[in-house]
Amino acid sequence: MLDIGFIGLGVMGRPMAAHVQRGGHRLFVHARRAPPAELTAAGAVACTSPHEVAERAQTIILMLPNTPDVQSVIFGPTGLEHALKPGKLLIDMSSISPGATRELARRVTALGAEYLDAPVSGGETGAKAGTLTIMVGGPETSFARARPLFELMGKNITLIGDHGAGQTAKVANQIIVALTIAAVSEALVFASKAGVDPAKVRAALLGGFASSRILEVHGERMLKRQFSPGFRIALHRKDLGLALEGANELGVALPQTAQCQQLFNAMMAADEGGLDHSALVRAYERLAAHALA
Numbered sequence: 001m002l003d004i005g006f007i008g009l010g011v012m013g014r015p016m017a018a019h020v021q022r023g024g025h026r027l028f029v030h031a032r033r034a035p036p037a038e039l040t041a042a043g044a045v046a047c048t049s050p051h052e053v054a055e056r057a058q059t060i061i062l063m064l065p066n067t068p069d070v071q072s073v074i075f076g077p078t079g080l081e082h083a084l085k086p087g088k089l090l091i092d093m094s095s096i097s098p099g100a101t102r103e104l105a106r107r108v109t110a111l112g113a114e115y116l117d118a119p120v121s122g123g124e125t126g127a128k129a130g131t132l133t134i135m136v137g138g139p140e141t142s143f144a145r146a147r148p149l150f151e152l153m154g155k156n157i158t159l160i161g162d163h164g165a166g167q168t169a170k171v172a173n174q175i176i177v178a179l180t181i182a183a184v185s186e187a188l189v190f191a192s193k194a195g196v197d198p199a200k201v202r203a204a205l206l207g208g209f210a211s212s213r214i215l216e217v218h219g220e221r222m223l224k225r226q227f228s229p230g231f232r233i234a235l236h237r238k239d240l241g242l243a244l245e246g247a248n249e250l251g252v253a254l255p256q257t258a259q260c261q262q263l264f265n266a267m268m269a270a271d272e273g274g275l276d277h278s279a280l281v282r283a284y285e286r287l288a289a290h291a292l293a
Contacts, residue, residue: 001026004149005057007050007073008094009036011229012120013063015127016093016153017044020061023152028056050076054083059149060090066238067096074104086112091146093134095119095174095235097242098167099249101137105163114142117163119170120154121177123231131155135173137166171246174239178260178277180214185281188222193290199223218278225293230276237264237273 002025006017009031017039021027027044029035030053035046047053050073054060060080064070070092074080084090090108092101092115105115116138126132132154136143143159150157160169187210191201202219205211221227240261247254263283272279285291 002059002149003028003057005029005047005053005060006063007031007053007060008063008065008069009039010063010065011124012127014039015124015130016061016063016120016132019130019152020149023149025149028053049078050074050080051078051083054080054088058088059146060088061149062090062092062094064092064094064096065235066094067100070094070096070104071100074108081111084108084111084113088113089116089142089145090114091116091118091149093118093120095170095239095242096167098164098171098246101167102164105138114139114145115163116142116146117166118146118150119166121170121173122154124229127153133173134158135160135166135169137161137163137168167242168246171239171243174236175243175254175257177214178236178240178264178280179256180212181218181277181280182256182260182263182284184212184215184219185222185284188219188292189281189284189288189290192292193288198292221276221278222281223292227275227279229274230278232273233264233267233275233277233279234273236277237261237268240264 004020004025005028007030009017014036021042028047029039029044030047030050040046062070062073090113101117108115116136118134118136120132120134122132130153133156134150134154136159160166188198192198206216240257243254243257263280266283
């Protein structure tokens, strides 16, 4: 049994923490709101601050919304910083800036602690099933230490490279996911506007070269209007912002990513940022003045 800290118990963090707990580990948790009752009922200890979590746990896992949240939890007034002593391992499973991650890793390792960036893909479904894809950046020794914990939460676990490499892989993942959701949305709206049943089009395409997990899962969401998150548009918009920020730093053109970001911006302007990212189809429906259903 290990003493594991877990900070960030939202849509993704909550089931991830539960898997770690069911793996036989003692949890020390902190959240903006009261920790989930199912965790505390099973023995998780609610801590008053991130600092207390780091004092009581040897390994601390973060699952937070954005770069400033991670920075604040680590280096804020009640942050982890002063309890990050040699022997402690900090694993950030949030999706944040690769550049900021490298700086955070530098500062944490200067304190004598170990650091891994380990963002995930698979959404709420993967978090609940324990089948997340986990993309890791950091030293091999730290990765080996963390791998048993990762195996409680995910299936496809890859050490990508040094600090920041995991976050870079996650940004690449989010580019592909966003553009594929956009492609599926565009195709289904096109077919429907032409008077063809989009459900039958989707069924046919699932048997061909255009088949994808997004066509299968999110295409069905679009047709059934099932837009409760999942993975919120606001968070995917944040991730594409990281992609475009990185592209500016690298001098790389990401034209399709930029276009998709504008569609996410339109969703935000329509107060739809809390919907699942499959709801991007609504932006295409408005452009076509035609709804799938």
